[in-house]
Amino acid sequence: MIKEITAQELDAEQFILDKVKEINEAVGDGIAINALSGGVDSSTVTMLGHRALGDRLKTVFIENGLMREGEAEQVASLFRELGVTVDVVDARQEFLTALEGITDPEEKREAITQTFYVEVFGRLVRESEAKYLLQGTILTDVDETVAGIKRQHNVFEQLGIDPEDAFGYRIIEPLIQVRKDGVRKIGQALGLPAEAFERIPFPGPALSARVIGAVTAERIETVRQATVIVEQLLKDTGAFQYMAILHEDRVTGMRDGQRDFGQQIEVRCWDSIDARTATPTKLPFETLERVAREIILKVPGIVSVTYNIASKPPSTIEAI
Ligand code: XMP
Numbered sequence: 213m214i215k216e217i218t219a220q221e222l223d224a225e226q227f228i229l230d231k232v233k234e235i236n237e238a239v240g241d242g243i244a245i246n247a248l249s250g251g252v253d254s255s256t257v258t259m260l261g262h263r264a265l266g267d268r269l270k271t272v273f274i275e276n277g278l279m280r281e282g283e284a285e286q287v288a289s290l291f292r293e294l295g296v297t298v299d300v301v302d303a304r305q306e307f308l309t310a311l312e313g314i315t316d317p318e319e320k321r322e323a324i325t326q327t328f329y330v331e332v333f334g335r336l337v338r339e340s341e342a343k344y345l346l347q348g349t350i351l352t353d354v355d356e357t358v359a360g361i362k363r364q365h366n367v368f369e370q371l372g373i374d375p376e377d378a379f380g381y382r383i384i385e386p387l388i389q390v391r392k393d394g395v396r397k398i399g400q401a402l403g404l405p406a407e408a409f410e411r412i413p414f415p416g417p418a419l420s421a422r423v424i425g426a427v428t429a430e431r432i433e434t435v436r437q438a439t440v441i442v443e444q445l446l447k448d449t450g451a452f453q454y455m456a457i458l459h460e461d462r463v464t465g466m467r468d469g470q471r472d473f474g475q476q477i478e479v480r481c482w483d484s485i486d487a488r489t490a491t492p493t494k495l496p497f498e499t500l501e502r503v504a505r506e507i508i509l510k511v512p513g514i515v516s517v518t519y520n521i522a523s524k525p526p527s528t529i530e531a532i
Contacts, residue, residue: 253348465515474515
């Protein structure tokens with residue numbers, strides 16, 4: 213049983229001192245590696261790990277082909293300014309191949325997990341001789357996985373999987389006792405800029421969590437373009453998280469006077485504190501109309517845009 217540290221009771225400075233000590237003790241004079249996606253959790257772990265290990269922590273950004281527009285360059289340049297070198301690893305083909313032909317949500321998540329931990333990280337760990345992977349698993353990830361709701365990509369021990377047996381390296385999870393609101397406090401105390409610690413959450417399986425049905429390079433590109441619009445138009449709403457989801461079923465539409473049996477984008481925008489429960493943001497209708505208009509105008513093949521007004525539970529935040 214993991215003992216929760218709530219954001220209210222968290223003393224971020226003391227937490228950082230404790231974790232730096234724990235990471236140092238675990239890694240000794242060895243090398244560790246960590247994957248930075250630019251999200252709050254992995255950004256915070258990157259800063260924590262560098263404070264503990266300096267250059268003995270090797271930070272990589274895995275370009276899995278499922279990330280948002282321009283994400284690799286943005287993240288690498290932000291961390292360069294913070295004094296952290298980020299190696300961008302091109303693994304696009306590996307992920308797309310692993311996802312080929314899979315439509316079941318949990319099978320998709322499993323394919324991502326295997327590709328990430330066995331193939332890509334297995335290789336990186338062998339090359340770098342690191343024995344430890346530092347990662348930003350948080351308590352909400354564990355809760356939902358253990359409850360059997362969603363297999364979060366980064367949870368093992370609680371499922372009875374020993375990473376050392378399964379992958380050949382150990383995993384250190386300094387954030388496992390906190391939730392998103394706590395991570396933000398720690399990230400801020402570590403000197404992350406607001407654009408990093410206030411960033412909306414983005415899931416490990418990235419845009420593949422937002423494609424219902426088959427994941428192909430083309431369908432990822434469609435949801436990527438819709439994501440640019442949704443994030444741009446909803447960034448000042450103060451919402452916890454917002455996203456575009458590409459549906460599998462088509463609907464009849466029309467374009468240039470012709471029948472167009474087109475695709476559908478669902479928009480979700482959530483109010484939440486810690487992602488355990490969430491309610492749809494009461495967006496002004498004009499905002500929703502603008503989002504729909506822009507998506508239909510700019511994203512090829514979309515003829516329908518809907519807004520989800522269900523709460524979590526029974527919905528979950530991501531569609532997959
Ligand atoms: P759900 O969809 O389960 O999402 O209501 C709760 C929060 O977790 C994020 N999420 C993930 N984060 N790995 C992660 O690190 C995952 O596999 C994953 N799946 C969902 C989601 O974006 C939301 O903030």
